Every structure is written in C-alpha cells, then in structure tokens.
Amino acid sequence: MLLEVKNLKTYFTTSKGEAKAVDDVSFNLEQGECLGLVGESGCGKTTTALSICQMLPKEGRIAGGEIYLDGVNYADLSEKEISKHRWEDVSIIFQGAMNAFNPVKKVGWQIAEACMLHDGLKKDEAWKKAGDLFELVGIPRERVTQYPHEFSGGMKQRAMIAMALACSPKLIIGDEPTTALDVMIQAQILELLEKLRRELNMGMILITHDLSILGETCDRIAVMYAGKIMEIGDVRDIFEDPRHPYTKKLISCFPDVRGERVIPDGIPGYPPSLIDPPEGCRFCPRCEFATEACSTTCPELVQVGEKHFVACHNMEEV
Amino acid sequence: MAEKMLEVKDLRVSFEVKKGLAETLMGKKETIKAVDGVSFEIGRGEILSLVGESGSGKTTTGKAILRLAPVTGGSIKFEGEEISGKSQKELHEFRKKAQMIYQDPYQALNPRQYIIDIVGEPLDVNDLCKTTEERLERIKKALENAGLVPPEDYLYRYPYELSGGQRQRVAIAGSLIMNPEFIVADEPVSMLDASIRTGIIKLMLEQRDKMGVAYLFITHDLSLAWLISDRIAIMYLGKIMEMGTADEIINHAEHPYAKALINIMPIPGKMIDSGRDILEGETPNAAVDIKGCKFCARCPVRQAICETEEPELREISPGHLCACHFVK
Numbered sequence: 001m002l003l004e005v006k007n008l009k010t011y012f013t014t015s016k017g018e019a020k021a022v023d024d025v026s027f028n029l030e031q032g033e034c035l036g037l038v039g040e041s042g043c044g045k046t047t048t049a050l051s052i053c054q055m056l057p058k059e060g061r062i063a064g065g066e067i068y069l070d071g072v073n074y075a076d077l078s079e080k081e082i083s084k085h086r087w088e089d090v091s092i093i094f095q096g097a098m099n100a101f102n103p104v105k106k107v108g109w110q111i112a113e114a115c116m117l118h119d120g121l122k123k124d125e126a127w128k129k130a131g132d133l134f135e136l137v138g139i140p141r142e143r144v145t146q147y148p149h150e151f152s153g154g155m156k157q158r159a160m161i162a163m164a165l166a167c168s169p170k171l172i173i174g175d176e177p178t179t180a181l182d183v184m185i186q187a188q189i190l191e192l193l194e195k196l197r198r199e200l201n202m203g204m205i206l207i208t209h210d211l212s213i214l215g216e217t218c219d220r221i222a223v224m225y226a227g228k229i230m231e232i233g234d235v236r237d238i239f240e241d242p243r244h245p246y247t248k249k250l251i252s253c254f255p256d257v258r259g260e261r262v263i264p265d266g267i268p269g270y271p272p273s274l275i276d277p278p279e280g281c282r283f284c285p286r287c288e289f290a291t292e293a294c295s296t297t298c299p300e301l302v303q304v305g306e307k308h309f310v311a312c313h314n315m316e317e318v
Numbered sequence: 319m320a321e322k323m324l325e326v327k328d329l330r331v332s333f334e335v336k337k338g339l340a341e342t343l344m345g346k347k348e349t350i351k352a353v354d355g356v357s358f359e360i361g362r363g364e365i366l367s368l369v370g371e372s373g374s375g376k377t378t379t380g381k382a383i384l385r386l387a388p389v390t391g392g393s394i395k396f397e398g399e400e401i402s403g404k405s406q407k408e409l410h411e412f413r414k415k416a417q418m419i420y421q422d423p424y425q426a427l428n429p430r431q432y433i434i435d436i437v438g439e440p441l442d443v444n445d446l447c448k449t450t451e452e453r454l455e456r457i458k459k460a461l462e463n464a465g466l467v468p469p470e471d472y473l474y475r476y477p478y479e480l481s482g483g484q485r486q487r488v489a490i491a492g493s494l495i496m497n498p499e500f501i502v503a504d505e506p507v508s509m510l511d512a513s514i515r516t517g518i519i520k521l522m523l524e525q526r527d528k529m530g531v532a533y534l535f536i537t538h539d540l541s542l543a544w545l546i547s548d549r550i551a552i553m554y555l556g557k558i559m560e561m562g563t564a565d566e567i568i569n570h571a572e573h574p575y576a577k578a579l580i581n582i583m584p585i586p587g588k589m590i591d592s593g594r595d596i597l598e599g600e601t602p603n604a605a606v607d608i609k610g611c612k613f614c615a616r617c618p619v620r621q622a623i624c625e626t627e628e629p630e631l632r633e634i635s636p637g638h639l640c641a642c643h644f645v646k
Contacts, residue, residue: 040511041482152600182371183538187582187596209511212541212584216594239587253512254586255545257568263523263545266516270481 001068002203003029003052003171008065008075010044010051019274021047021060023227026301029171034197034204036214036235038250039224042271045207048224049173052205053092054082070170087118091164093157095176100160101148107159108134108144114166133162137192154185161192171203179208190217212254215239220307223247226272226282229301233308243310245318246283281313289314323397323532324360324383324500329353330391331375331382335605350604352378354556354612355392357631362499363530367543367564369579370553373601376536379553380502383534384418385409396500414444417493421505423485427477434473437461437491444496456495464491465521483514490521497529504536519546540583544568549637552576555604555612558631562638572634572645575613611643619644 010022022044029035037045050056052067054074067074069089074082094100102110111133112126121129131141137158148156157177164172174193178186194217197204206217214221215235222232223246231244242248252264269286278284284294293313301309312318331353336342353375360366368376381387383394385401394401401412420426427436438457440446447453461469464487477485486506493501503522507515523546525531537543543550544564551561552575560573571577581595597616602608611617614624623643631641 040513154600182601183540183579183582183584184371184597185600186584187594191594191596210584211512212586212588215587216584216590235589250512251586253516255541256585256587257541257544257583258585261545261564263520264516266520267513270483270514 001028002031002033002070003205004066004068005048005052006066006068008048008051008067009063010047010056010060011063012047012060014059014275017275020227020277021274022051023277024065025224025227025229026065027222027229027232029203029205031170031203032197032201033220034194034206034218036218036221037205037207037224038209038211038214038221040209040250040271042226042274043224044227044274045224046175049092049175049205049207052171052173053086053090054079055086055092087114087169088167089169090171090173091167091169092173092175093160093164093177095179101156103148105147106145107148107151107156108146111144111159111163111166114163118167129166130162133165134159136165136196137162153181154188157181157185157189158192161189161196165196165200168200169202171205172197173205173207175207176209177206178213179210186213193217210254211250223250226277227274228282228298228311229309230283230312231308231310232301233305233310237305237308241305241308243304243308243315243318244283244312245287245289245314248318281311289318321362322359323362323364324534325395326359326379326383326392327357327395328392329356329379329382329389329394331378331387332390333388348605351556352387352604353382356553356556356558357392358551358558358561360500360532360534363526363532364549365526365533365535365547367535367537367547367550368553369537369540369543369550371538371601373555373604374553375556375604376553377504378556380418380504380534380536384413384416384502386418410444414440414496415498416500416502417496417498419486419489419493419501419503419506422509423482423489424477424509426489427485429477432474432476433461433480433488436477436488437495440492440496457491460491460495461488463494463525464488465517466491481514482510483517486510486518487521490518494525498531500532500534501525502534502536505538506535507542508537508539522546540568540579541585552579555601555608557612557641558639559613559642560638560640561631566638570638572638572640573613573642574617574619576640578618611641 006026008022008025012019012021039045051062062075108130111130115121115126115129130144134141139158178189218235220234221238223230225246231247249267267286272278280295280297281299284290299311299313301311304310332349332351335348356379370376378387382389389402434457437460458469461472466472466487507518547564550564550567551558554575560576571580578597599616610625610627611629614620629641629643631639634640634645
C-alpha cells in the first residue's frame with residue numbers, strides 16, 4: 001500500500017472558533033492507483049491534500065490521525081524531516097498554474113533549481129534534466145529558456161506537472177489541476193496525467209469539484225461533504241450504484257447529454273458551518289431522507305461492496 | 319421563432335494593442351479582431367447560448383451588443399431600432415430594457431454598499447421612484463423574485479456577509495429590478511458549486527417563462543448550454559462556426575470544431591477505455607491575420623482550399639448553420 005490516511009483530523013483556528021475542515025477522514029491508495037476526491041467548496045478536499053504534504057497554512061494544524069506514505073508516518077515528522085520527503089515522495093500540482101511560477105525566472109531554471117537542491121545535480125545536468133522533463137510532458141525542449149509569460153495557460157500547467165515530476169515522486173496530488181483551463185486543454189492535461197501515471201506507476205489523488213471529469217480518469221472516487229467522506233468506492237460503484245443521498249444529488253446536478261433535458265432539482269440550502277457542524281450526519285439538514293437518528297448520531301462508513309463504503313443511516317430507503 | 323427581438327448582423331469588434339516602445343514610436347499597431355463578423359437573431363423569450371473557449375470572443379460579443387465594448391462594424395437592432403450608432407444619451411432607454419449579469423459575484427458587487435443600495439441603484443440612476451416607500455417596495459420585490467426571502471433579512475447586509483450563490487442572486491435582483499426584456503448572462507454560474515448552480519439556472523428560466531425575458535447565455539460549458547438553451551452557437555476566434563437548436567448541435571454537429579468539442583465534453587459516469595479524441599495545439603493568437611478558415615490550422619480534415627478561402631456560415635438544414643467547406 002502506498003498511502004494510508006487514518007482518522008485524519010485537521011482543524012483551523014479562526015476568530016470565531018475552531019473550524020473542523022477535515023474531521024475523521026480515512027482512506028488508502030495503492031501504487032499506481034488514481035483516487036478522485038470530489039466535493040463542493042469548503043468540503044475539506046484541498047485541506048486533506050495539504051495535510052498529506054504537511055503544507056497547511058499557519059492557522060491549520062493536524063489535530064489527530066495518521067498519514068502513512070510508504071510506511072513513514074508523515075503526521076509525526078518535523079518540518080525539517082518532511083522537507084526531504086516532499087517532492088521526492090509526494091508532490092502537488094496546484095490550481096492556479098498561471099501564478100505558481102516566478103515571472104522573472106526562466107521556467108526551465110525553476111525546474112532545474114529544484115533538481116539541484118533535491119538530487120544534488122550539477123548545473124548543466126539539472127538543465128538537461130529540465131529539458132528531459134519538458135519532453136516528458138510534451139513541451140518542446142528548447143522552450144526551457146523561456147519565461148512564464150511566453151507560455152500559454154495549458155503550457156504552464158504542463159510545466160507545473162514537469163516540476164512535480166522532477167524528483168520522481170511516488171505520489172502526485174492534483175488539486176483542481178484543470179479547473180482554470182479550457183475544455184480542450186483540460187482533456188490534453190488529463191490525458192497527460194493518465195499517461196504519466198501508467199508509465200511511471202505513480203499513485204495519484206485528483207481533487208476536483210467537477211464530478212464529470214472523474215469517470216474518465218479515476219479508479220476510485222471519494223465523495224466529501226463538510227469535512228467527512230460520505231461515500232467511497234470504485235468509479236462504477238459511485239456512478240452506477242450511488243448509495244448516499246448526497247452522492248446521488250451531486251451526480252444529478254451535472255447535466256448528462258445522453259439523457260433527457262430536465263433541469264435538476266439541485267440541493268436545497270447551503271453547506272453547514274464547520275465551526276459548529278450539525279451533531280449527527282453533516283448532510284442531515286439538506287437531506288430529504290433524514291430521520292430522527294440522522295440528527296443525533298453521525299453515521300460511520302459501512303462496507304456495502306468489495307471496495308464500496310457508505311456513511312448513511314438510511315441507505316436502504318435511498 | 320417567436321417575434322424577433324434582437325438582430326445582430328456582421329458584428330465586428332477589434333481592439334488595438336500597444337506593443338513595446340519601439341513599435342509605438344514606429345507607428346506600428348497591432349489589431350486584435352475579437353469579434354469578426356458575427357450574425358444571429360434572438361426572439362422574445364428565447365435563450366441563445368454562445369459557447370466557445372477563452373479568446374473566442376463570446377464575452378466581447380455580449381458586451382458589444384450592450385454597447386459595453388466598442389463596436390467597429392456591423393449592425394445591432396433591438397426591437398427594430400439600430401443600437402450601434404447611438405450616443406450614450408440616446409442609449410438610455412435601451413439600457414433600461416437590456417441588462418447584464420457578470421460571471422464573478424465576488425467582484426460584481428460594491429463591497430461597501432448595502433444590498434438595498436446595490437439592488438436599488440438602477441432605480442436611482444434612472445430616477446424611477448418618486449417616494450422612498452415605492453423604492454423599498456420595488457427592491458423587496460426584486461429580491462423576492464431572485465429567491466432571497468424574506469427580503470427584509472438581506473436589505474441591510476453587505477456582500478461579504480453572503481455566500482457566492484446569494485451574491486449571484488443579488489446581482490440578478492439588480493438586473494431584474496428594471497424588468498428587462500433582454501439579459502446578457504456572462505458565465506453566471508461558472509463560479510458556483512454544482513448544487514447551488516441549478517437554483518440560479520431555475521431562477522433565470524422562471525423569468526423567461528413569467529416575463530418573457532430573452533437571454534444571450536455565454537458559457538464554456540456545452541452540456542449546460544444544452545440543458546437550458548433553445549439554440550446554441552459555437553464560436554471560435556471571433557466567428558460562429560456552427561449554430562442550431564440545442565439538440566441538433568449536440569446530436570448532429572457537422573463542423574469539425576463543434577464535433578471535437580462535443581467529443582471531449584465531460585459527462586458524469588462516462589468511462590474512457592481508449593484515448594480521447596483531442597485536438598492538437600491551442601487556439602492561435604487572435605492578432606495574427608488568418609486568411610482562410612480560422613480553424614484550419616487545427617482541423618483534422620483540412621485541405622488546400624481551407625487555407626485560402628474562408629467558408630461562409632450557411633444553412634445546411636432548416637435552422638442549422640455551419641461554416642465549413644466540406645459540410646454538405
């Protein structure tokens with residue numbers, strides 16, 4: 001097993017109290033597997049990723065749980081120790097590719113620099129490595145000496161991926177890697193990520209709010225809501241046999257051109273406050289199947305299929 | 319089609335781009351043809367979606383129709399009246415009837431104004447209300463129409479106190495208060511979560527059904543366009559490549575670009591076993607003059623004629639228009 005996250009709790013200190021951004025999340029990931037982490041804004045998907053890489057902002061802290069990556073518990077490591085593992089074991093591709101590069105340094109140099117720091121390469125070797133990485137992600141080699149403004153959005157995202165691959169990580173996390181891009185470029189990037197994952201046998205976590213891109217890229221999907229995993233399972237489990245009311249509703253919110261033209265119902269209400277979340281199931285106030293039990297006890301993830309787990313009291317009725 | 323409301327003919331918008339100091343001194347200028355000869359009509363209560371990638375000119379088209387971008391050529395007729403040559407003063411009446419909804423509800427609202435003043439501003443500008451009671455009544459009604467109930471709860475709040483979905487509702491209330499007949503909606507839901515989205519979409523459709531509001535709906539999301547619109551126009555580099563009813567475009571698109579877009583359109587639950595059909599490359603720079611078909615450089619079926627002659631947008635079956643040399 002490549003990654004094992006056990007009962008992860010990440011809390012943020014705010015002026016109004018402690019926000020439980022991630023509250024008791026557990027999942028695991030095999031070598032070469034791709035897990036999609038899907039949910040709406042504020043559901044804790046990015047926080048989960050940042051917790052794994054230990055890159056939380058200063059207001060955030062891991063309040064409990066364990067994160068094993070290749071047998072090492074990341075939650076226990078100090079900042080100094082973790083900086084060795086970051087990039088070499090796990091790397092992350094952020095959403096705002098446009099802004100992630102330093103505008104006054106050559107793109108290739110920014111990648112070469114990372115190689116020199118981590119792998120101890122000499123300058124000319126590092127430049128060569130940057131060129132190799134460029135070719136790997138489909139950018140012509142000679143563009144290493146160009147500056148970020150000479151790159152289009154899709155190119156920058158490719159370069160970002162090249163940088164994430166610089167130290168051959170075992171796990172790569174894509175945090176909305178295609179959200180700011182056009183559909184055609186999005187398809188190119190998704191295709192590239194998939195190709196790289198297969199060729200390099202990396203584990204991958206793909207974080208997105210767009211459920212519709214997950215079917216084509218992931219092996220498994222975890223649906224998050226208000227800091228908890230509501231349902232996790234094989235791609236087919238989630239799309240063909242969703243058991244949680246939230247998963248069902250979320251899927252119905254995405255138009256399917258193969259079906260009829262009916263405006264979906266949407267989900268009434270708004271997500272709960274994370275500072276003072278509902279006592280029972282977090283989805284209870286917006287759920288049409290909610291019963292007495294839902295408002296008092298929080299449902300645990302229950303196994304319903306080989307890889308399929310659901311956290312709902314009333315899944316029989318759903 | 320119902321009664322014609324808006325008629326756009328050969329609309330052109332170009333921007334001059336200043337390059338470096340040397341070029342400026344030499345008097346060299348670069349022009350970007352953001353919209354390059356676009357024609358369409360919208361009937362009363364009709365929804366036309368403009369779909370395209372960034373830089374295709376869809377937003378500029380929407381803005382130019384409302385005279386928020388400089389029109390360099392062509393004609394825009396609203397209820398039979400020519401809009402393109404009018405002075406700002408003469409546009410006053412038109413502005414009451416045609417409104418815009420912007421993409422980003424976080425930036426479209428003045429952060430230092432109360433909701434009551436944001437929504438009421440169009441009334442104040444046009445001097446429509448004689449008494450404060452009347453103004454308050456109309457503002458409350460607009461908020462109610464936008465699904466913000468009870469309206470009293472929202473009047474004296476600032477935008478930062480509201481969620482993204484609520485903000486977009488405020489922005490919509492601000493455009494609905496004038497009882498417009500036509501709204502340009504520029505990606506009104508692309509910043510919102512999926513579950514909040516449908517509420518906003520329903521709200522817009524309700525206005526169409528009740529008041530006969532027509533929409534020019536600008537989006538990059540083809541499946542969303544299919545869901546809500548009567549007709550879809552697909553744009554590429556300032557031109558309409560294909561236009562037809564929503565179902566026709568999704569199921570029987572003919573233009574290679576439209577086909578490519580539909581092919582890679584993400585669908586929830588669709589698994590891909592073999593690779594995707596992806597177009598090579600990216601949208602070219604709009605400042606470079608392309609002689610033939612704008613799509614030619616990326617087109618999988620291009621031939622010699624495409625590089626020299628620009629195909630016309632012509633009817634290939636009733637109501638279905640396509641701009642390609644090789645579509646019969």
